[in-house]
Amino acid sequence: MKFSTATLLLAYASTTNAHGTITQPKVPKITTDLGGWRYMWFNQGSQIGCPVATGQNCGNGSPNGGNTPCCEEQFEPTLKDVEQLTYMSDKWWSAVQTADNSSTQSMLRGAAKVSPKDFASVTNTPLKRNPWLAPGHAPVVNSCGILGGWQYNSAQDYIAGPGDGYENLMNGTGGAVNSYMPPANLTIPAGTHGDVVLLEEINHRMQEAQGEQYTTNDNPRWKAGSVQNVSYSLSANHGGGFQWRVCPIEFLLNDTLDEGCFTALDFVGDESWFVYKNDNDNETQIIPFTPVRVSDANTNGVLPKGSTWTQIGLPACGDFATPDSNCDGPMFENEISKAGFWGGPEINSNSSTSPALFDIMEPLSARTDVHYTPFEIVDTIQVPKGMEGDYVLSWRWDSEQSPQVWTQCTIVTIEA
Template sequence: MARGRRSVLVFLCAFWFQMFQRAESHGSMYEPPSRNSQGMSLLAPTCPGGACQWYNQGCAIGCPEITGLQTGCEKPVEPSLKDGEDDELLQYKDDGYGNPTIDHPWRFPGKSPVADACGITAGYIEPEGQLDPPPGFSTGASGRELPKLLDQTVWVAGSVVEVAWAMAANHGGGYQYRLCPVNEELSEECFQKTPLEFVGEDQWIQFGNGYDPGNRIQIKARRVSGKKVVPENSTWTMNPIPGCAVTGGRARTKCSKPTFSAPADDRFWPYADGTSKGIFGYSGGYCFGNVTKKPSAACTLDEYKNASFDFGIVDRVKVPDLPEGDYVLSWRWDCEMTKQIWSNCADVTIKHSGKNTKPFSPINGCTACCTGICSKCKECREKKTGECASCWEPLPWWGGRDFWTPRAKAIQCLGREAEDGGPGKYMPGDPLEPAWSPGCSKCWASKDGCEKYTREFEGVIEKKSWGSWTFVTMVVLAVAAAVAGALLLVKSRR
């Protein structure tokens, strides 16, 4: 009986810790676009379509499985990244609540277990997890079961390609990209067989809301390899954006100092107290503390806009010499401040010849409407009652729970489209009402809207681009001038 009471007490203490010391670290892979986004643009690049809500929680180095809570196991392994020896790769000695980070995932990159290598909504199944699923999902959904995007990405074996991710909330740590054949079980074991090799010593912070390759700054990457990581001798890259030196900056805490030297120190970043140079901070997660415990954690719209990162982190990786076919790319971010691991999965087709998909090229964005959360609504365009009612109602963040403020507008499948039937518009700082639509009316109206679509290839001139047409015009004029000159020369010789 005493043992039973003790077990109940342990559970209640762990549950209390989970409910009131939640962590809001969130990030997403957005190049190539992930299954977790369902091809939606809302909150891109930091959390497209809610992709930043797919992760694993309760991850500690050397533990046999995750707990779903911010707790680990009794016997974690010794960290490979040690205080005093690897300080250039570390920034947090505690989690912001006074608890040591010595067994957190980044202390031994790749060593912590995950329950789903493509992420789980809200971190685990109820009653554990963080209870913060993205719109259209309940807590505990499996990322492995998400449909492939209709928008396809092609890579050529042996080539170098660009990949990118972005942060909705910053907890330090580092990341790796890995591949698994699509016809195999999408397990951590499969992905660990083929980690991708980072190319060069640099990486980029890319602006233009993360999608403009012409608007980026180059920085030196911090990488770690050898026996300090799993798989051994693979390479992990440290998150290059420093957090806040005091409590990480979450729950609307003042942030006037970075944990290490901030990149782009010639730029002003309007974060928190609005006085600091360089790019650092907690991103939009600054505004997502538990308002049940701390009502002042809620931000104004302007505060949310100023805190949100409007950039992505770009790396170059080498495509392995693999057989031609379809593969799943897993991006894994091992956090330092929390016992959390973020994971997204994307689909790529590997070929032995041809061209690579142009990075950051547009997608049609119809997956959510055709095979995802709004696919059931195609027959509801003229009906708003019964089973169709939910198609005309907002799908809220967090499953409707109100202990956090909303991350963005709610998603509504029908009734909130733009004038052309396409997706609505939203940027952090915009009003949260009305809801946002992925633009299903436009997808369904097109005969090819629900068909597979291969993204633009590198080196292909797009007729829709004014810049491309200018280039074509210049080429035509140059050829015409050359021909005219040749004719005049022949005529003069006669």
């Protein structure tokens, strides 16, 4: 098997927050024409210990500022091992330590020598509050995500949150919520909840059927007890980890769908796959890698209890927060980075030069300084025995670098 060795470079501003989407099974058809916004289903302003998500541009733990906690409540991380982290490079932590004294440094609580090799010192930084530090514990408003992270009053608020978020972003003392304002012609309004989109998809199918029998989705039918492939992709990489789970469709139909109705799906085996298109011949290439699993057995507790989470497999750029970042190394090493891939998925067209930063108002689709390598990360999951009928399938991604929980849903049919 041949691999491309072009490094996946982080070619967007370090203030841009994470984006991710389900690629398999299919997502609702009515979400696929949202352009770059099809990746933006998340809950903004969520940290461990907080009773609710706030929608605020708060405490992301980044060197670029925005470190006011999302809430006053305290909750200690449940991760225990540095290998469970995804933000691990010395350059990243050096940038955290030398950040502006009025913001990040004041939050370090005396941790003068932060090192990713010292887990205790890492968890004395603002990073300790972000969702991945205690998988499943951070609160969400909607288990299927919110388009743009929240329902804000102004389109500009989607860039960096309400209040003075945009001003802080422009003067370098705050981070972003989204990369740019929602386009004026979005078919689904920014701020729409993901479960509303699923209900609208079902309603469209009912109307189109004109009284005939119809299905709730276009996805293949899963056999109860079978093993199935699922996959996701990222349009920005802020680390952390994820879980797949299902909830009976009745909870969606009667408006009671929440975190409590979901059953976590078990991962199968100790192998995942980074799948991409080769730039030269457009052939599909596959890189097997060993995923990092996180559960009650190797932490101080995940939610739901007894479930398993998996670390994001693609390493981010190890120096992305530094002013002269050229993405010359990954946050951590695994089979993907050893094959020459990390960061992205945006790739700088000339790997010998530093990635160009772009105006925060400019959509990614309008940029000419990068090209894109389509990829997805594939896992296998176990469909529980005894299930039958239509289920909401949710992918929950707990971010490590930002105070965000990314959730997206689709519908699958399980047969006995």
